[in-house]
Amino acid sequence: MAIIHNLGFPRIGGRRELKFALEKYWNGEANAEELVQAAQARFDDNLSRQANLDLQPVGDFSLYDHVLDHIIMFGNTPSRCKAGDDELHQYFRLARGRAPHDDVEQQVAAGEMTKWFDTNYHYIVPEFTCETSFTLNDKALIKQIHRARSQGFDAKPVVIGPLTYLSLGKAKDNVAPLALLEKLLPAYLQLLRNISRCGVEWVQIDEPALVTDLSSEWQQAYHVAYQALSQSPVKLLLTTYFGPLENNLKLATQLPVDGLHIDAVRARHEVETVAKELAPHKVLSLGVIDGRNIWKSDLSATLDWLEPVARNRGNALWIAPSCSLLHVPVDLNSESRMDPEIKSWLAFATQKLNEVELLGIALNKGREAVANQLAENREALLRRRISPRVHNETVRQAVAAIKPEDLTRHSPFSVRNQTHKTHLDLPLYPTTTIGSFPQTSQIRNLRRERNAGTLSVEHYNTAIKAIIAECIKEQEQLGLDVLVHGEAERNDMVEYFGEQLEGFVFTQFGWVQSYGSRCVKPPVIYGDVRRPHPMTVAWAKYAQSCTAKPLKGMLTGPVTILNWSFVRDDQPRWQTCQQIGLAIRDEVLDLEKAGISMIQIDEAALREGLPLRKSGWQTYLNWAVDAFRLSANAVKDATQIHTHMCYSEFNDIIESIARLDADVISIETSRSDMALLDAFNHFDYPNQIGPGVYDIHSPNTPSTESMVYLLKQAAGKLPAQNLWVNPDCGLKTRRWDEVKPALENMVQAAKVLRQQVAAA
């Protein structure tokens, strides 16, 4: 009998119930008890949606972030967050720099956030020092296990494994995270003992780091760790996902655990080898349904290869989605407005579990038992394959006509830079922002009413124009040098473009958690991409008409649109990216024609698209950078191209960053004390850079002094005439009463630096 299970379920809720509960709590509109109640309702609902599985994951649920939960669980909370002993307050201080009702003295620097492997999910980075020690505090997890079991579920706790946990963290001094393993293992062993006492048989221990490049030291540490954990009274399912094991395959199959889960979507080619290497008494869990995309699986094709594996493995075969379903929306059935043809090609989390269930029945009872469902599935896939809506000959021809010179600016940067100096008339340390200004509830309500049809498009547009005019006025009053229109008309920097491009569909409720309470609705790219009409030109023109200062046109780049969408799986990603690149190129040229002299093309997701293994990097970077260049480089010398990237660890890809050849790049650096600029320094990066001087993810106000300090650091690493002054990222998640004092201080910081240069 094959066992069916799941690795994790989205926790934010199909209607983002958890988001709204969190934000109410943070704003003081709800108390802790109400927050906990809302969270329990989500927890219960998630379990009931997984009732048909043999085992239900527990511990995948989290109030904010599951890595943060582990930081708390292992007593790894940084001391700055510990004022008072309220654990929930400590939790949110580390998450976002403050707890509800914290006064200024209690506010702290939030924990650094970074991307969870190659996803658009962000986790809070564990902090390690030589002093770090671990004390187990597993109340929260144990409570969840009891809650699930008391409702009759066969709870399978999900825990991040010790080595992945250590590899996710960051050393705050010269400690080597691996040196902490010895101190960490007793806490893990105690945790597993406590879990066992709840009556649990299996624990899913996640080690996705096993699909990344590991040094021999780290490989060796896996032996040490799992030898120690083999004393655990519960059975361990060592769980890997997001890619093939490659040179870690032998290691993973030999560790003394009771079972191994592999991503049989991204590592389909390793299934037979793993099945052979893994001792026959061990459980082999195959992640056969793609947890990273929203297409229906080809169930019959899966069964074709799965049945022989199942026959050989007997009772020791489990099946599941490839990874946690955190990265896909909850339920396709909520999409009442979606084109029915396209909808029939898709599966969200709930539907994916249904697919796992069907495969389980087919394996256990024979395909006849689900013959109708299999036939329906085949039919849907066939219709998708032959649908005329997927192919567009005009797009194919435009792509075929791309010439190498289309990717290159007319003149090199040094020449363009001179032109910009004469045309743009900017001070030293020019100040600007990254694009978005607060997305107030007024803006969101306008959009909701427009979507509901209770507000006409004209009225909506008029209202948004007024907001843009107001935003421009605020920026002028703040004394910023280069203005933006503020992105009020955009629901999201990717979805907004997806809604206007052919080849995309968008959802109503396809929410995916990005970090904490923040969600995105990734659009679905199902066909060839074409831009039927300009997407941003009218707004940019209007905004420029409101001011004599230069205004940056604001676009999202092809790589970021690709990486933050659900992408078609019937052609290589680079081809889709190239098509998007052409669409954005058209938009760039239309903006230029409309008199916009600075155009920012955000590539926030360039880095996160890197394959997990270094061996795949160069190929990706080649086509990704080319797609950006295709979109950006048709402009005249006089036009200044900006780009923006957040979470910018650039040391290892600086050559590709330089090859983008953007005139100005703004990057996230404030949480890392400008250390990220070293790459630009060592490389002698010639173009201009705006290192972010304050962290926009925290509601706290940055002081002028803190920003002067950071700018001086920057000026020590790069020539002052190349530096811009801007926040780390867009301001859409902040309130105006947070943004105004922060930008006031930022403009002041630039003035201080200019005065110091003048005095020198």
Ligand SMILES: Nc1nc2c(c(=O)[nH]1)N[C@@H](CNc1ccc(C(=O)N[C@@H](CCC(=O)N[C@@H](CCC(=O)N[C@@H](CCC(=O)O)C(=O)O)C(=O)O)C(=O)O)cc1)CN2
């Ligand atoms: N795609 C993407 N990925 C990204 C980023 C990004 O900006 N986009 N940035 C980084 C992550 N940062 C992020 C920062 C902010 C938000 C964010 O603010 N998301 C919004 C949703 C944005 C959205 O689509 N809003 C819609 C829906 C509005 C809405 O909720 N309407 C309510 C009205 C109530 C209200 O919000 O006041 C309703 O219909 O009930 C709109 O503006 O139209 C949120 O969670 O709140 C997400 C990610 C990295 N990955």
Ligand SMILES: [Zn+2]
């Ligand atoms: Zn950003």
